[in-house]
Amino acid sequence: MGWALAFAAIAPAVVTAAPPSQQAIIKACDEAESAAQCERLLEAEQMKQFPAVAVREGRVLRLKTRAGTASIELRDAGDPDDETGAEYRAHAFWDYWPQKRSAVVSVTTQAGDYYLVVDLDRGKETRVPAEPLLAPDGQHFLVADLCEKQCANVIQIWRFDRDRLVRERTFKPAEKWYEADVAWRDAATLAIEHSVAAPRRRLAEPGELVLVRAKPRLLKLSDSEWTVDETGR
Numbered sequence: 001m002g003w004a005l006a007f008a009a010i011a012p013a014v015v016t017a018a019p020p021s022q023q024a025i026i027k028a029c030d031e032a033e034s035a036a037q038c039e040r041l042l043e044a045e046q047m048k049q050f051p052a053v054a055v056r057e058g059r060v061l062r063l064k065t066r067a068g069t070a071s072i073e074l075r076d077a078g079d080p081d082d083e084t085g086a087e088y089r090a091h092a093f094w095d096y097w098p099q100k101r102s103a104v105v106s107v108t109t110q111a112g113d114y115y116l117v118v119d120l121d122r123g124k125e126t127r128v129p130a131e132p133l134l135a136p137d138g139q140h141f142l143v144a145d146l147c148e149k150q151c152a153n154v155i156q157i158w159r160f161d162r163d164r165l166v167r168e169r170t171f172k173p174a175e176k177w178y179e180a181d182v183a184w185r186d187a188a189t190l191a192i193e194h195s196v197a198a199p200r201r202r203l204a205e206p207g208e209l210v211l212v213r214a215k216p217r218l219l220k221l222s223d224s225e226w227t228v229d230e231t232g233r
Contacts, residue, residue: 018049019095036080039092046093053103054093061091063103065120072123099138100160112150126165137187146180155182169226178211190219
């Protein structure tokens, strides 16, 4: 099913964190009847890994903060099958970065999906457009906002800076990338595999999108192709 493959495509390969594996995503989505149910199954497995971090009580996801302070509550709203126009929002605990005391939460809405990086000590929530992947050094994370529709076609690098997150730099390909897989090779290098639109061929149907696999590449954080951002969020 389409949404099962979409979930599988975002499984990262970062050893310093423990998000759902590709195998776990495929298994959960094969067993589920909807994307929302798939996320619930994945969330339940993640909570088994981090019972001291996240707990679900009905439609409320609670993230535990430091001792003596109230939990962060993220409340689901609406029904994905409701056609009356009522707002729909569903949260799912996705990962935990112990070295930064930060939780990653997947958010699904009718307008599109995004993620929250939640600072559990300060209660701050930072919204990013795609799944954040923690760097091996634990000081940065990447966000690859690359997809066929409703994506900015950019890669962002964020940095932990004292009491806030800073969007440090952005890379935007000269052409649109499809089927992109971006992972950390090391703390200063990204390994990228992607497809691009092929030149129009005489036998192709009008408007048909034909993809070809591009040559894999390495993108270093020191490369001049990055745009320095450093915008505090």
